Structure formats: C-alpha cells, structure tokens
Amino acid sequence: MTNDLTCDVEEIRTLFLFEKLNEEQLGRLCREGHVEEAEPGWVLREGEPATSFYVLLDGSVTLFRRVGTDDVEINRTDDRGVYAGAFQAYLGDRIRQVYNNSLRANVRSRFFVLGAEQFAQLMREWFPMALHLLEGLFFGTQSTQQVLQQRERLLALGSLSAGLTHELNNPAAAAVRATSSLRDRLTDMRHALAATLASGLDPNTLGSLVRLEEEAVEGVHTAPQLSPMETSDLEDRLGEWLGDHQVTDGWDLAPVFVQAGLAETYLERVAQEVGEARLERALRWLARSVEGEILMDEIQDSTTRVSTLIAAAKQYSQMDRAPYQIVDVHELLDSTLTMLAPKLGDGISVARDYDRSLPPIPAYAAELNQVWTNLIDNAVGAMGGTGRLTIRTWRDEEFLAVGIGDTGPGVPEEIRSRIFEPFFTTKPFGEGTGLGLDISWRIVVNKHHGDLKLESTPGDTWFVVRLPLVEPEPLAIPVAGELASP
DSSP: OEEEEOOOHHHHHTSTTTTTOOHHHHHHHHHHOEEEEEOSEEEEOTTSBOOEEEEEEESOEEEEEEETTEEEEEEEEOOTTOEEESTTGGGGGGSOOBOSSEEEESSSEEEEEEEHHHHHHHHHHHOHHHHHHHHHHHHHHHHHHHHHHHHHHHHHHHHHHHHHHHHHHHHHHHHHHHHHHHHHHHHHHHHHHHHHHHTTOOHHHHHHHHHHHHHHHHHHHHOOOOOHHHHHHHHHHHHHHHHHTTOTTHHHHHHHHHHTTOOHHHHHHHHHHHOHHHHHHHHHHHHHHHHHHHHHHHHHHHHHHHHHHHHHHHHHHTTTSOSEEEEOHHHHHHHHHHHTHHHHTTTEEEEEEOOTTOOOEEEEHHHHHHHHHHHHHHHHHHHTTOEEEEEEEEEETTEEEEEEEEOSSOOOGGGGGGTTSTTOOOSOTTSOOSOHHHHHHIIIIIITSOEEEEEEETTEEEEEEEEESSOOOOOOOOOOOOOBOO
C-alpha cells in the first residue's frame, strides 16, 4: 500500500460514518488517520492481529470468511463508506483483537485508515453513551447465547436421559420377570425329577433320560425358525400325540417342545425309554428343563441389552476419554441412534448407508455427537413421527462426509438462508431455543474446520457435514463479522 496520501476533510465529511461530525472532529480524524491506496489483492487477512480500521473512499472490495481451508465470498461492493477491520477495538482486551474477516481490493482502491488504538480512543471520547450501549449489547448477547446454549444442551440431555431410562427399564423388567419365572420352573423341575426317580428308574434308563434332556435343551438354541402356520400345525400334532398317550394338560406342554424344535419322533423316543407308566412325569421334567433354558436365554438377552445401552451411553458421552481423539464416525453415529431410539418410535425406519472403508478422523467426539443429536432430532421432528431416516457416509475429496436425510416436507425456500442463525426456530414457542443448528454449525465449522450445508426438496431433505480427514493447520476462527454499508 501507498501511505500518507492527502487526507481531505471535505472528502471524509461525505462518508456516511462521519457526516454528523463537527469540524474539530473531522480535523482530528485526518490528523490521527491517513489515506492509503491499495493495488488489487489482499488488504487484511482473517485471524491476523487487528491493527487498523478501514473505510473505502473509492474502488471495489470483497469480504471473505474462512470456512475450513477455503475463503468464502460474503459480500462484494463498491459503495463508498463501507468499512472493515478493527471495528471492535473499543472492546479492548476483553476479546481477542484479530480481524474477523479477510478483505480484498478488486481494483486499485483508496481507504481512509485509522489505527485500532486511535479508533478505540475516539469511540470512548466522542460516544461514551453509545459505547456503553454497544458493550452491553455485545457482552449481553454473548452471555445470553451461552446460557441458552447450555439450556439447549440440558434439554437434549434431559430428553436423552428419559429415553435411556425407558430403554433400560424394558430389558431390566424383562430380566426380573424371567428370573422370577425361572425360580418357579426350577422348583417344578426338582419336583418332577423327584417324582420320576421315585417311580423306580434303573440307572441305564436314567442315563438315557438325561441324554434326552440335554438334547432338548440344545434344541432351544438350534431349533429352526418356523412360520406361524408351521408352529400352529406342530403344536396341534404334539397336543394330539400327548392326548393319545394320556398326558394331562398336553396342550400346555406342546408349545414348550415346539420351541425346542422337537417333534413326535422325540416324544416317541422318550416313551420307549421310560414306558407309558412313567411317561407323563418324564415329559414334565423335560418340559421344565426346556422352559428353564428359554428363560435363561431371555435373562441373557435382557442383560446384554442393558450392557449394550450402557456402552452406547458411554460412547455417546465420551466419558473417561480425551476430548480430542481419533474416532470412527460410524461408532459415534450408531451410539447417537441408540440414544435417540425412543424418539424414532415405530413409525420411522432407519437406513444406514455407511462407507466402512473410511478411516478414523481427528475430532472432538462428544461435540460431534451433539451435532448428530441436533440434526437427527430435527429430521425426526420434521417427519412428524412417520418416514424414513437415512444416515450416509462417503469420502468427498479430502473430507469425510456425513449426510442425514429425511422424508419430511422440506425446508421452505424463504427461510433456508436463516436456519443457521442463532435463536431462529420454526418450532412452537417453548419447544426450541433456535440454537441447535447454530451450535452444530459452530462445532463443525469453527472447531473442526469443516462445513455444514442444507439440501432440501419436499420429501428429500439432507444436512451434509464435511469433516477433514486429517488435522488441519491451526487457524484462528473468531466470531463472524460483517462488511458494513449504508
């Protein structure tokens, strides 16, 4: 840049920022500031120390915001008086004083330039009341946003906790019921065995009966899957066989043997071993053994479900793990889906279209889970309890992409540009803070140097998250600023 060009008070007066200043103030601006001429190229870069405040006198400029590794164009203008640079210098060291954007001159352009310290001093002297209002607005908004972000997280945590409690209660209750039933069956089995032994079985027959019992128990795990019609037919046949052999309540025993995949040929073998006189007592003992095995399987399934849910909750919360780590995104997605299962209900189907060849990536795992929670929760809400949720992963150049799609009505065109704004929500009053997507955007873009975008048509809406496959170079990403104009 060429410095120390003539600063003309009359020219400065024509800029909308300064048109209400008096002669003394305009003169001080020219004394403490200066005019610079810039060739086409970068004037200031985002993340660098904010040392100057720039006002366009003539020319054309473009404002950029860094998203990931890309400079994204925000605004292009040739309006005189637009400004950029250290316009938050009046906040002093209470915030990090770096440029919030990058500014590029499109053609040879002239700027009125004021040092950050001089700009802050003039603001304090000339506009003390306005300065206090601006400070209050800035820090008040920041504080409010932090409180509401915390509330958003607590609301999500409360919802997830309620769902997890419900999910844990079902298998736990099933295990308790099965344990109680198993106790009764073991008692019955002991009585049936005692009655069978009291009938005078010889050792060889008892050994054969034990082998038949082992075969019946093994059948619980190896029985073929039968259709409802096949199951009903087999139960009818076994019930008739038991009735023909004078076994009382045969229709109650028949379904037990069917669950173990046992047919008439098995019952015939039992009859041959023990004889008709002892048949009923032997069959009741065998049936109680089969029921005991079935109940133990139910207990195992229930407790395994509890362990799975706890493991998913631990994966979701990332307890006892470093905040920043190498993670498998698919594990994070699956744990989030497990936590949100109660919200999905019976009306929403889930399709997982994962590219399992994708490598683990460096990430803040717990915060990514918050992103998945927000996006999936929004998708479920949009579908109104009925539809198809699709989770897809793929490689997109040097990024890992995650798509979360729903079959809801879509996002109206007129609000798409606002959905990532803080506090903007389409939910009824009291049902949302409007921070879910804003938080998600900040986590993905600011913290992971990725990007988050929306693609929406009626019946096919996608939020696509792109995350770097490798850790990017450190980059300061401050709060977004604006290129102000009249």
